[in-house]
Amino acid sequence: xxxxxxxxxxxxxxxxxxxxxxxxxxxxxxxxxxxxxxxxxxxxxxxxxxxxxxxxxxxxxxxxxxxxxxxxxxxxxxxxxxxxxxxxxx
Numbered sequence: 075x076x077x078x079x080x081x082x083x084x085x086x087x088x089x090x091x092x093x094x095x096x097x098x099x100x101x102x103x104x105x106x107x108x109x110x111x112x113x114x115x116x117x118x119x120x121x122x123x124x125x126x127x128x129x130x131x132x133x134x135x136x137x138x139x140x141x142x143x144x145x146x147x148x149x150x151x152x153x154x155x156x157x158x159x160x161x162x163x164x
Contacts, residue, residue, distance in 0.1 A: 076127065083123040090116040107152055114145035 093116060096109030118138045125134025 079123055079126040083120060083127060086116060086120045086123060090120070103156070107149070111145065111149055114141070118142055118145075 090113065093109045093112035097106055097113060098109075100106040100109055118141060121134050121138040121141065122131070125131040125138075128134075
């Protein structure tokens, strides 16, 4: 294992705590959605770094792409839900 990529993975793991706090303690729903999206982005980067650690980048890139598509679909579903809720409040 490369110490450089191990350090990158540990740094990404440490940086993931900030969006996790925003996800849990966010005062509004939009703050929580932003925290969830940022947490998904950090997870993608962490998957790629783990792929470099195990020297199987192609497998982890495929998993990261699938995770990115799920995160995108989740963001669209949340936006659609919030749009319908906003129109219903008028």
